[in-house]
Amino acid sequence: MNTDVTSSALSSLLRALAPHMPSANIISQNDRMRPFEADALTMFKQLPLCVVLPENETQLKALLCACSALNIGVVTRGAGTGLSGGATPSAGAVLLVMSKFNCIIEVDGDNGVACVQAGVRNAAISEAAAVHGLYYAPDPSSQIACSIGGNVAENSGGVHCLKYGLTVHNVLKVRVMLMSGEVIELGGLAPDAVGLDLLPVFIGSEGMLGVVTTVWVKLVPKPRHAEVILASFPTVQSAADAVANVIAAGLIPAGLEMMDAASTAAVEAYLHAGYDLEAAALLLCESDGEPDVVAQEIAAMSQILREAGATRLQVSQNEAERLKFWAGRKSAFPAAARLAPDYYCMDGTIPRKSLGRILTAIAAMEQEFGLQCLNVFHAGDGNMHPMILFNGADPDEVERAEHFGAKILEASIALGGTITGEHGVGLEKIGHMCMQFTDEERGAMWAVKAAFDPPGLLNADKAIPTLHRCAEFGRMHVHHGEMPFPDLPRF
Ligand SMILES: Cc1cc2nc3c(=O)[nH]c(=O)nc-3n(C[C@H](O)[C@H](O)[C@H](O)COP(=O)(O)OP(=O)(O)OC[C@H]3O[C@@H](n4cnc5c(N)ncnc54)[C@H](O)[C@@H]3O)c2cc1C
Structure with missing residues (x-):
């Protein structure tokens, strides 16, 4: 962006805001804006025009009205833990940080x-x-x-x-x-x-x-009682089958999570959750509610897991042990972060029955791209979180990680899934929206945006790609080769 245009927009904005909020609530020096240049998807970095931290709705209104009048874009940020670049600043736009709305x-x-x-x-x-x-x-x-x-x-x-x-x-x-x-x-x-x-x-x-x-x-x-089963499986496929069987039996576990051997090893080294390092896959299967209901559900789930091939079942014996088992799963991301300078967490969903197939495909991609990938899943929802390990300081590794991630998303679509289960599209998956949705569908999304935000100033370059962007993305794909995964069924 032209620096003269930027500095003139910044001066106009600072003038407009001066009567409405203390100068301490506005950050415009580059070195002080660095902590805000990315969310938890650190692949994308951008300094904003300035960072503004309003304390109340009066200050927020002054900011939004000033930006509207000056045609300046706004990106809102909460805590910046997003994993899809949704809160990554846009060039020339204000980063609106909501951390002072903390009551x-x-x-x-x-x-x-x-x-x-x-x-x-x-x-x-x-x-x-x-x-x-x-x-x-x-x-x-x-x-x-x-x-x-x-x-x-x-x-x-x-x-x-x-x-x-x-x-x-x-x-x-x-x-x-x-x-x-x-x-x-x-x-x-x-x-x-x-x-x-x-x-x-x-x-x-x-x-x-x-x-x-x-x-x-x-x-x-709060449920009166909860227990979790930690089940070991000799193959990923048998763990995936167990997930499908639990749901097919009409049981709704309070949690049903899966981890592959690589993520289990990372977690054990990080906080010793008591996980079985011999297992190819682990399932955490929880029941909560009244103690007698929990006892019945745990018995029914244990039987299904054993029939699917579980080699070891550990049922938490008290609340401390239950929390310890969950602490392992919940720490999978920081555990992965110890293994490489950076990790890239994907978030596609697939039908539960395809868990085994996607993991086989991801294992082949590890070889193709020469990068390790750890897999944790919200297995009950078919929502995967492959974590690709890479070194962000090496441009070649960054490029390979990006292509690896893109290929996982394409495999998710090919298997009848979606590109995001819970982390959002943000900047990260905006190109893949063109694969998942037609021009008409994206047009309808733009119409909803226009109804709420007619000038199109809020997070304008995220989540919904323009026709132009999809044309670029399409050209990129033709350049990279054939339609991905021709052998997988299309839905
Ligand atoms: C270690 C780790 C584990 C995670 N685990 C999970 C998980 O289990 N499940 C899950 O779903 N996600 C998970 N996430 C992703 C992330 O924490 C969630 O997406 C979370 O909701 C983001 O909240 P935030 O306040 O950090 O938002 P930010 O990252 O600041 O922003 C996210 C998006 O929300 C918008 N936004 C923020 N505040 C507002 C507001 N007040 N008004 C309008 N828009 C706003 C931003 O513009 C951006 O598009 C994880 C992330 C990390 C780093």
Whole structure:
């Protein structure tokens, strides 16, 4: 971007904001903006025009109105733990950081509702609700850091979402400021809001429609009891079959997660969760609820897992052991981070029956690209998280990691899955949206964006590719070769 244009836009913006917020809430020096140049997908880095941290809706409105008047783009950031580059700054745009919206406004134990500002951490909601015996169910592994506003924007999930649902199933209402400065509220606290239900349209919209300022979430009673089975399998395929059999038996585990041998080894070296290092794959299969129901479910699940070929079953004997087993799975990302300077976490989904096939395909890709890949799965949902290890300081490895990741996404589509289960499209998968959706479908998505954000200033270069971008992506693919995976069935 032309530096004269940038500095003139910045001067105009600073002048417009000066009467409305303290200068300490605006960062415009390059060295101080560095910590904001990427989210957790560190492959993409970009300095913004400036970073603005409003403290309240009055300051937020001043910022959005000034940006609208000056035609300056805005990228919203919560805690920056996103894994698809959704909060990566755009060149010449403001990075709006919501971390000062950090107040828990009310925890209503009688009605099981919490009202919190968008920058509140996911885990802080459950901590505040604990005195009422309640908690907020969606539990991304990043929950000690990620914000509820980011969860809404990404429709985040977690290991217990198979039974308790994603963010969209647990948020009752949101308060949103549009680019015009207008405030709207979507959803409601009553069971059925009147009129068009726009809340599910907004949840998962990746910061492209409006800025969430306040969120009302559903709180649920903490289960009286929970146990988890740690099951070892001699092959990935037998573990995948066990997953399908548990679900086919009509059981809904509170969590059903899978790890391959490489991720188990990484986790054991990191925090000694008690995992079986001989197993080709591990399953964590949890039941929660009343103690007698849990006992019955654990017995039924154990039988199915044994019949599918489990070589070893360990049932947690107390709460400390249950948390230890889960701590391993929840630490898979930091454990992977110890093995290489960088990792690239993918997020495609596939039909559960194809878990074995995708892992075989990924093993072949490890050879093709010469990079190691660790695999953890929200197996019950068919949502995979392959983590490709690479060195970001080596341009050749970066390129190979990108191609490796792209090929996993293409395999997911070919197997009848999708390019993202919970991490969003962001910058990372924007090209692959062209493979998954037709021009008409993407046109409908742009029409929804235009209804909320007519000037198209919010996170404009993320999530939904333009026709032009898809044309570029198509040319790139023809250049790279044939349509990928001709031998896999298309759906
Ligand atoms: C170690 C690790 C583990 C993870 N585990 C999981 C997991 O188990 N499940 C899962 O789903 N994800 C997981 N994630 C991804 C990430 O934590 C989630 O996507 C999370 O919801 C992002 O929240 P955030 O506050 O960090 O948002 P950011 O990264 O700051 O932003 C994410 C997106 O939300 C938008 N946004 C943020 N705040 C607002 C707002 N107030 N209004 C409008 N738009 C906004 C941004 O523009 C961006 O598009 C993990 C990440 C890491 C690093």
